[in-house]
Amino acid sequence: MRPFLLKGGRVIDPSRLTDGVADVYVVDGKIESIGHNIEVGLDADTIDVTGRVVAPGLIDVHVHLREPGQEDQETIATGAMSAVAGGFTAICSMPNTDPVTDNQAAVGFIVRQSIRAAKARVYPIGAVSLGQRGEQLAEFGELVGAGAVAVSDDGHPVVSSHLMRTALEYAKVFGIPVADHCEDMALAKGGSMHEGIVSTRMGLQGIPSAAEEIMVARDIILAELTGGHVHLCHMSTRGSVDLIRRAKDKGLRVTAEAAPHHFSLTHDRVLGYDTNAKMNPPLREEEDREAIRQALKDGTIDVIATDHAPHHYDAKEREFDEAPNGIIGLETALGLGLRELVEPGLLSLPELLDRMSTQPARVFNLSGGTLAIGAPADIVVFDPARRWTVDPTLGFSKSRNTPFAGEELPGVVEWTFVDGRRVYRKGSS
Amino acid sequence: MTSPLGKDLIGLESLTPEQIQLMLDTAEPFKEVSERSIKKVPALRGKTIVNLFFEPSTRTRISFEFAEKRLSADTVNVASTGSSVSKGETLVDTARNLEAMRIDMVVVRHSMSGAAQFLAERIRSNVVNAGDGKHEHPTQALLDLLTLRDRFGRLEGLKVAICGDVLHSRVARSNIWGLLKLGAQVGVCGPPTLLPRGIEALGVTVLPRIEDAIEWADALNILRLQLERMQGGFVPSLREYNRVFGVTSERLDRAPRDLVILHPGPMNRGVEIDSDVADGPHSVILPQVTNGVAVRMAVLYLLAGGSPDWAAPPAGEETR
Ligand SMILES: [Zn+2]
Numbered sequence: 001m002r003p004f005l006l007k008g009g010r011v012i013d014p015s016r017l018t019d020g021v022a023d024v025y026v027v028d029g030k031i032e033s034i035g036h037n038i039e040v041g042l043d044a045d046t047i048d049v050t051g052r053v054v055a056p057g058l059i060d061v062h063v064h065l066r067e068p069g070q071e072d073q074e075t076i077a078t079g080a081m082s083a084v085a086g087g088f089t090a091i092c093s094m095p096n097t098d099p100v101t102d103n104q105a106a107v108g109f110i111v112r113q114s115i116r117a118a119k120a121r122v123y124p125i126g127a128v129s130l131g132q133r134g135e136q137l138a139e140f141g142e143l144v145g146a147g148a149v150a151v152s153d154d155g156h157p158v159v160s161s162h163l164m165r166t167a168l169e170y171a172k173v174f175g176i177p178v179a180d181h182c183e184d185m186a187l188a189k190g191g192s193m194h195e196g197i198v199s200t201r202m203g204l205q206g207i208p209s210a211a212e213e214i215m216v217a218r219d220i221i222l223a224e225l226t227g228g229h230v231h232l233c234h235m236s237t238r239g240s241v242d243l244i245r246r247a248k249d250k251g252l253r254v255t256a257e258a259a260p261h262h263f264s265l266t267h268d269r270v271l272g273y274d275t276n277a278k279m280n281p282p283l284r285e286e287e288d289r290e291a292i293r294q295a296l297k298d299g300t301i302d303v304i305a306t307d308h309a310p311h312h313y314d315a316k317e318r319e320f321d322e323a324p325n326g327i328i329g330l331e332t333a334l335g336l337g338l339r340e341l342v343e344p345g346l347l348s349l350p351e352l353l354d355r356m357s358t359q360p361a362r363v364f365n366l367s368g369g370t371l372a373i374g375a376p377a378d379i380v381v382f383d384p385a386r387r388w389t390v391d392p393t394l395g396f397s398k399s400r401n402t403p404f405a406g407e408e409l410p411g412v413v414e415w416t417f418v419d420g421r422r423v424y425r426k427g428s429s
Numbered sequence: 430m431t432s433p434l435g436k437d438l439i440g441l442e443s444l445t446p447e448q449i450q451l452m453l454d455t456a457e458p459f460k461e462v463s464e465r466s467i468k469k470v471p472a473l474r475g476k477t478i479v480n481l482f483f484e485p486s487t488r489t490r491i492s493f494e495f496a497e498k499r500l501s502a503d504t505v506n507v508a509s510t511g512s513s514v515s516k517g518e519t520l521v522d523t524a525r526n527l528e529a530m531r532i533d534m535v536v537v538r539h540s541m542s543g544a545a546q547f548l549a550e551r552i553r554s555n556v557v558n559a560g561d562g563k564h565e566h567p568t569q570a571l572l573d574l575l576t577l578r579d580r581f582g583r584l585e586g587l588k589v590a591i592c593g594d595v596l597h598s599r600v601a602r603s604n605i606w607g608l609l610k611l612g613a614q615v616g617v618c619g620p621p622t623l624l625p626r627g628i629e630a631l632g633v634t635v636l637p638r639i640e641d642a643i644e645w646a647d648a649l650n651i652l653r654l655q656l657e658r659m660q661g662g663f664v665p666s667l668r669e670y671n672r673v674f675g676v677t678s679e680r681l682d683r684a685p686r687d688l689v690i691l692h693p694g695p696m697n698r699g700v701e702i703d704s705d706v707a708d709g710p711h712s713v714i715l716p717q718v719t720n721g722v723a724v725r726m727a728v729l730y731l732l733a734g735g736s737p738d739w740a741a742p743p744a745g746e747e748t749r
Contacts, residue, residue, distance in 0.1 A: 200625040201442065203542035203564030203602060208626075273543035317521050319541040321562070 001420060003027040005040050009049035009381060013056060014354035015361075015370035024054055026377040029420030033373060049381050052414060055353045056369050057089025057120075057378035058334065059360035062154070062179070062233055062257060062305035064326070065091075065122070067113065068106075069098025074310040074398045076110060079330070080119035082308075082396040084416040084424040086331040089378035090121040090361075090368050091308075095132065096155035102127035102138040107146035119423050120416075121378075123149040123366060128167045128178060134159050137166060144174045149364050152179035154233055157215055159185060164219065168228025177231040177255065177364065182215035182240070183207075183281070192321050194267040194282040202270065204320060207282055209237040216240045220247040223254050231363060232256040234307050236281040238291035245300045255363045256295075257305035260329055260336040261403070263292045269403060275316040275323035276403040279309070296355055297346055303359045304352075306333045310399030328397045332390060334382065335409025343410065349384065377420035386412040432732050437549040437556040440565030441606040449607055453575050455727035455735075456720070462499055463722055472730050473502035476533040480506045481523070481548075482559070483539040488694055489559050489569070492718070493536050496725035502534075520544060524551040534729065537561070542599075555732040557725075563597050568728055569693050570603030572721040574611065576713050577648055579720070580689050585612035590642035592676065593652030593701050594623040594663075600693045604650060605631055618642035619652075619674060622663040639674045643681060648689040651676050654701045667700045677703045687711050694718075 006024040011034060013019075025032045025040060040046070060083065066074040074082075076093070083091045093110055095101030101110065107124045114122030126143030130136045132153045140151060151171060158164040158180055167178045188211040193199050195206020216232055220243055223230040232244065235256050247254040261279060266286050269277040277283060295301040309326025316323050337356060341347040347355070361369030368378045387410050392400035416424035434448055441449060462470055478497050482490055490506065497504045520539075524547075527535060534555045537545050542562030549556035560566040578584055589608055595601040595617050608615045609632050617624055618636040629635055636642040642649060654670060664670045671677075681688060690702075690712045698704045707714060 195626065197627055197630045200628055200631070201602070203562050203599060205563070273546060314519075314521070318519055319539070319547060320543045321541045 001029060002043050002045055003032070003041050004045040004047060005038065006049045006054050006379070006381065007046050009052045009054035011054045011371065012350050012353055013371040014350050014358040015056065015372065017350075019350050024371065024379070026417070026420045029377055031371055031373055031375050031377050034371060047415070051385070052381050052383050053349070054379060054381050056357040056371055057380045057416060057418065058087045058356045059090045059366060059368055060088050060306050060308065060330065060333070061092045061303060061360045061364050063091045063093055063308040063330065064096065064310065065093045066310055067097065068109065072398070073312050076113040076122060077117035077119070078396060078398045079308070079310075080114055080117045080122055082328070082330045083120035084418070085396045085413060087334050087380040087382055087413040087416055088120050088330060089380065089416060089418045090123060090366060091330070092123045092125050092149060092364060094152060094154045095125055095127040100127050100132050101125070102130050102132065104139070104142040104146040107143050107148050111147045118421070119418070121418060123147070123364070125150045125152050125179065127151065128153045128158055129163060132156060134163060137163070137170060140170055140174055140176070144176060148176070149366060150177045150179050150231065152181070152233070154179060154181045157181050157183045157185065161218060161222065165222050165226060168222055168226040168230060172226070172228050175365065177229040179231040179233050180215065180219050181233050182212050182219060184211045184214045187211035187214070192278060193270050194284045196267055196285055198267040198270060202273070204270075209239055209284065209288070212237050212281055213239040213243060216243050220244070220252060220254055223247070223252045224250070227253065229253040229255070234259050234262065234281055234305070235292065235295075235301055236262045236284050236288060238288045241291045241295040241300055244295070248300060255302045256300070257303045258292045258296060258301045259305060259307045260333045260340070261327060263289060263296065264336050264340045265289070265403065273320045274403065275318070275320055276327055276401050278320060278323050278325055279307070279327055280325040293341060293346055296341065297351070302355070302363050304333065304337060304355045305360070306330055310397055311401045313400055316401050327402050328395070328399050330397065331395050332402060332404050332409060334413065335388070335411045336404070338384060338411045339409055377417050379417040380413060381415040382411050382413045384411050386410070388412050432734050434731050436732070438567055438728055438732060439546050439549060439556070439558045441567050441570055441603050441610070442565065444610070446610045449571070449574070449610055452571055452724065452727050452731065453578060455731055456571070456575055456723040459723040459726040459730070460720070462726070463719065468499050469501055470499065471501045472735055473497070473500035473733055476502045476733060478502045478504045478534040478536060478729070479527060479532050480504060481535055481537045482507065483509045483537070483544070484560070485509070486538050486560070488718075489538060492721040493559060493725050495722045496729060499722070500726055500729060502729070520547060521551065524548050527554060528552045534732065557728060557732065560599050562599065563602070564599050565603045566599040567603050568721070568725050569600050570607040571724040571728070572717055573604055573650060573691055573693070574607050575720045575724055576691060576717045577689070579716065580713060581647065584608065587613040588616065588645060588647045589613055589650060590616035590618050590636060590646035590648070591650045591652065592618045592639065592642055593674065594654055594658060595619055595628065595652065596623045596625050597655065597658070598652050601652060605633055616642055616645055620664055623658070639676065639680060643684045643688065646688060647686070648691060649676060650691040650693070651702050653693065653695065654697055667697070671700050675701060675703060676706050678705045678709065681706060689713055691717060
């Protein structure tokens with residue numbers, strides 16, 4: 001692999017709080033040096049990235065890749081390709097595959113498939129319970145040994161408080177977080193959108209915010225009881241934000257993520273019964289959206305994670321109540337972060353990149369999220385000023401279920417590197 | 430040929446007061462058609478209408494069918510039993526098939542909110558919502574409005590209390606929009622478990638007890654209590670519901686004025702309404718049924734591009 005120099009870009013490294021124009025020199029897949037007038041080898045390529053941002057590759061701790069089981073919706077290869085096109089160099093795949101990723105062999109399969117795809121790094125998340133049935137703990141040791149970086153029963157909550165307690169305790173042995181999908185199933189039952197004035201008007205059964213908050217409160221209490229690390233997936237309500245803030249003030253090991261759609265959209269988007277606005281947790285109210293934004297600013301919510309959830313087009317082409325939850329998100333996340341958080345002046349660009357790379361690496365204890373000298377060269381180069389129009393037919397995911405189709409977003413990803421390998425180049429992949 | 434209502438009738442929420450008024454006014458001459466010995470006019474001759482009922486309904490289907498036949502349309506009934514609908518054919522496939530058969534109008538009833546709109550967005554035919562989930566049931570609300578207007582001579586300023594399971598009721602939603610748009614005041618009354626949280630934001634008054642509703646209102650529209658609400662944990666028992674929220678003649682006797690009683694049917698006598706109230710002098714439950722046919726004739730006629738100025742031609746033109 002030839003060494004290369006990224007020349008003249010705005011280099012932002014949230015892990016070292018640096019931000020300025022510089023050159024980045026990559027040798028043998030690692031960051032060799034950053035500075036000016038770097039002496040490069042004769043065989044080195046020089047890439048002019050003037051006017052572009054050079055940053056640690058983005059990391060998404062919550063994606064659904066559908067393989068094995070629903071390869072018509074996504075595969076590890078297409079998901080990993082979609083990731084690098086969105087500027088992500090690493091993604092964590094949720095275990096609600098078919099069969100469930102609840103054993104060593106299943107984790108190994110994902111790792112092997114991702115190596116074959118050779119795009120973004122794919123870190124498997126193992127199941128908390130066998131078959132995600134919420135009864136018996138999966139073998140965390142075996143899962144971690146095969147490459148799992150966390151455990152989750154995502155898709156479902158860990159309903160049993162006893163199982164959640166034991167999972168948090170046992171996960172401490174391996175230093176991994178237990179990522180919980182917080183939903184009180186009895187309260188949410190039958191619901192297909194947020195419970196509020198819009199659900200009343202549309203005659204759709206609502207899911208109250210309390211369904212999420214009750215489980216958030218429980219998980220926080222169990223984190224305190226056990227000293228384990230609970231990671232709260234896709235937070236969507238202002239009440240959840242308040243609970244997390246108090247937990248963090250107490251010094252508990254609680255981390256949280258929010259999805260771009262929850263800081264971009266509200267339940268009004270469901271009007272007209274657009275099934276691409278159906279997700280779980282649902283789009284909430286303006287006050288919730290604002291609370292999520294503030295929580296991303298002040299660090300109450302640690303990371304942005306997409307909850308990338310591909311669905312075949314005809315699965316969404318049906319009655320709202322019957323349509324599956326979720327949207328794809330890998331290729332729109334950066335643009336939404338820029339448009340919704342940076343352009344209004346809420347987050348600085350380095351802060352956005354921190355929530356999308358450095359913090360995810362820290363929370364899930366992954367490599368990456370840094371441009372430190374000697375670190376693997378997982379790098380994204382994007383043009384923050386150029387705008388593009390979302391056209392799902394041009395995306396790399398196998399699925400097209402996004403509510404952002406036709407919208408204009410800032411931030412065009414131009415190059416993505418993993419281990420110094422060029423895994424994405426705008427217009428040539 | 431664009432109708433003053435647009436292509437479809439999905440709900441009253443999106444309509445203007447003038448459009449709602451137009452449907453009510455157009456229903457007036459159609460009332461008279463149903464009083465004739467030969468109850469038929471040629472307004473929709475040559476039009477094909479499919480009554481697509483994904484959810485069982487006797488009353489609404491029969492009412493639409495009478496309306497269609499009295500307008501001389503050709504009709505086909507597709508019910509959810511014994512058709513491809515029950516064999517798992519998707520709504521989108523059903524829509525495509527209807528489109529391929531060049532149907533002029535589709536009257537659709539479906540258990541899921543949004544289904545009528547879903548269909549309307551995918552076919553060129555006019556779509557009439559005959560009830561979609563908990564969303565809207567516009568022709569039911571129109572016949573309620575017409576019945577109230579017949580009784581009071583006006584809707585403006587009228588106080589109408591909608592009583593019962595508002596949470597799960599498409600009839601309630603359509604009535605709320607229609608009444609508010611035509612200047613009536615709307616109260617809702619029922620167990621808090623069956624009232625949507627924050628419904629005041631729609632512009633209605635919440636009346637906590639049935640006695641409050643009876644004291645406040647000029648008319649009560651009493652919703653049917655679905656028996657499955659007990660399994661859902663919304664009400665403990667039918668007996669208790671009747672005792673706390675039932676409209677009984679003892680309660681009505683204490684009303685400051687005679688209340689007009691509406692019910693969209695089918696009734697659970699002895700649950701939400703007592704028989705002596707349902708059959709009593711202030712009940713307009715049977716006029717509602719009569720008006721249902723006239724209102725549906727008006728809706729179909731207008732959507733088909735009929736002139737609002739139309740007056741029923743004399744019988745005889747379409748005798749045989
Ligand atoms: Zn989830």
